[in-house]
Amino acid sequence: MFAQSKVPYLTKHGRATQLVVNGQPYLMIAGELHNSSASTTEYMKPLFPKLKAMNLNTVFVSVAWEQFEPKEGVFDYTLVNAIIDNAKENHLKVCLLWFASWKNGESSYAPMWVKKDTKRFFRVKTKEGKAIETLSPFCEATKIADAKAFTQLMKHIKEYDTDQTVILMQPENEVGMFQDIDYNKVALDLFEKEVPKALMTYLKENKKQLDTYVSNAWSKSNFKTSGTWKEIFGDTPEAKAFFTTWQYATYINFVAKSGRGQYNLPMMVNAWIVQKPDDLPGVYPNGGPVSRVMDIWKAAAPNIDVQSPDIYLPNFKEIVARYHRDDNPLLIPESTAQMGRAYYAFGAHDAICFSPFGIEDASDDFVFKKAYGVLNEIQHYILKYQGTGNMKAVLKEGNETYEDLYMGDYKIKVMYEKPNEPSFGIVIQTDANEFLIIGMNLSVYFYSEKRDTTAYIGQVFEGRFENGAWVTTRMLNGDETFHNSRLRVFGRLFESSKGIDQINKKEGDPDAYSPSKMQKTITPGIYKVITYER
Incomplete structure (x- = not known):
């Protein structure tokens, strides 16, 4: 049995929220397996070594209610144990996804005895x-049955997982219904009753910070503090959406609370997000934790620690900004496998986790592996500077050409190079005149924000971290920095004309940044910049 202090938990670090595992802050450099990849022990076993070779430290894996409780009251721990055993053998941590009452707005993972x-x-x-x-x-019967199974799952994990392999839980997946409201009589009767006091108390206490979607709907009644759903929010799609959201959130809070009573792991939920700004609830799963109704979820589900977006849309930066709030850290359980997204999430929004979906599909992606490898190298710096204001990030989206960052006494202009290739990076100010920059395809200029003062680059070092210690691979000057007028963040170069798996590193070659007939593959690099002002 664990002492409570050993159980993973969330804590504040400056303005950031971090996950603590085995007493240390933990960055989830993660990936999510396909939905059926852990449905048999035979299929899942060969996947875990591939994940470790991809430089992951965490994997998101589903557990289906129909396989965990094939007959009511009869529990099968085979797959849960196999997930834990395979992850432990490959030095990976796990977030378990409880596919139970709902998955993607449907109920296909419920047991046959329920269906x-x-x-x-x-x-x-x-x-x-x-x-x-x-x-x-x-x-009510479904909620109780779901909660009983989830509670048994949490009890078993606590007893079986003696090495803290499972560090996070997700009850249900992308919940919601594809219509405006449930037209069952019990639902329609409840819709005519008063808005729960707990929600009204939350709205009153957080009135100035509410999302505009909720605030605008509430304003229709001139911010009434009691009444039915229609009286408070109008006879509108929003009123039905808030009512439906409240029901899903209280249901899942009940499941989560029941499980946490056995084993108090952190809990998250994920959202099938709104695809278009003018989409009405029901076009997307109505009731899920989309950004519009995060406040409803906060009021209804105190046992859910994090509301998370699944992001496949191109406006990544806009979406993460909506989900990263003082009361909601950024945790991305599903995304496309675009590495710039990971760097931006960790560097700009103090993310706890970045996790592309269908991660095994990227097992042969050389650039992905190397980019995740660099995140492993510098994760101690990311964790140290989260919540301090001394870490920022850039990511090229669409036709963007540059971004200005303001750090200490400096304005840092980051130009995106190679418009048809990924351009992204993290900038960490480690001292008044020292910066660590991680990324690829960038040009970085430093300007002083002090009056009558000019900023200069003094020295630039290219390197890596080994066991947390900085190792310089070369000092850059002359043509490599245009005589210290800028930092050229090209990244690490590898030969790609033959056997990329041979990994012939070109960092040290004298012609690495000069024209060459040899085709190169670029992955993120790490640079240390010393500046001065006069």
Whole structure:
């Protein structure tokens, strides 16, 4: 049995929130397996060594209710144990995804004994009165059955996982219904009742910080503090959405709280996010933790620590800004495998985690492996500077050409090079006149913000970290920095004309930044810059 102090937990570090594992802050350099990859022990076993070779330290893996409790009250721990054992053998941590009542707004992972008993476990109804396959969040019997299974899962993890392999849990997945409201009588009757006091108390206490979507809807009643859903939010799609969201969130909070009673691991939920600004609830899963209703979730689900976006849209920077709040750290459980996104999330938004979906598909992606390898090298610096204001990041999106950063006495202009290739990086101010810059395809200029003062680059070093210690691979000057007028963040270069797996590093070659007939593959690099002013 664990002492509570050994259980992973979230804590503040400056303005950032960090995950603490085995007493140390932990950065989840992660990936999520495909939905069925852990459905058998045979299929999952060869995947874990590949994940470790990709420089991951954490993997998101699903556990299906239908396999965990194939018969009511009968639990099968085979797959859970195999996930833990394989991860432990490959020195990986795990976030378990509980695919139970809902996954992607549907209920295909519920056990057959639940699916067949439509009287006890009733379904969402359409406006026409048709029961669809999705389990209703208003069904008390389903909620209790789900919570019982999840509680047993948490109890087993606590007993079996003696090395703290599982560090985070996700109850359900991308929840919500593809309609404006559940037309079951129990739901419609509740919709005519007063808004719960807990939600009204939250809205009143957080009125100045509410998301505009919630605030604008509330303003329709001139911010009434009691009444029915329609009286508070109007006879609107928003009123139905807030009501539906409250029900999903309280249901999942019940499941999470029940599980945490056995083993108090941090809990997160993820969202199938709004795809277009004018999409009405139900076009996307209505009731899930989309950014519009994060405040409803905060009020309804205190046992959920983090609300997380699954991001496949191109406007990554805009989306993460919505989810990173003082009361909600950024944790990205699903994304495309674009490495600039990871660097930007960690460097600009103090993210706890970045995790592309279908991670095994990237197992042969050389650049991905190397980029994750660099994150492993510098994670101690990321963790140290999260929440301090001394770390920022850049990421080229669309037609952007540059970004200005302000750090200490400096304005730092970061130009994006090679418009058709990824350009991204992290900038850490480690001292008044010292900067660590990690990334690729950038040109970086330093300007003084002090009156009548000019900033200069004094020295530039290219290097790496070994066991946390800096190792200089070469000093850059002359043509490599245009005589210290800028830092050229090209990244690390590798031969790609033959056997990339041979990894012929070109960092030390005298012609590495000069024209060459040899085709190169570029991955992120690490640079130390010493500046001065006069």
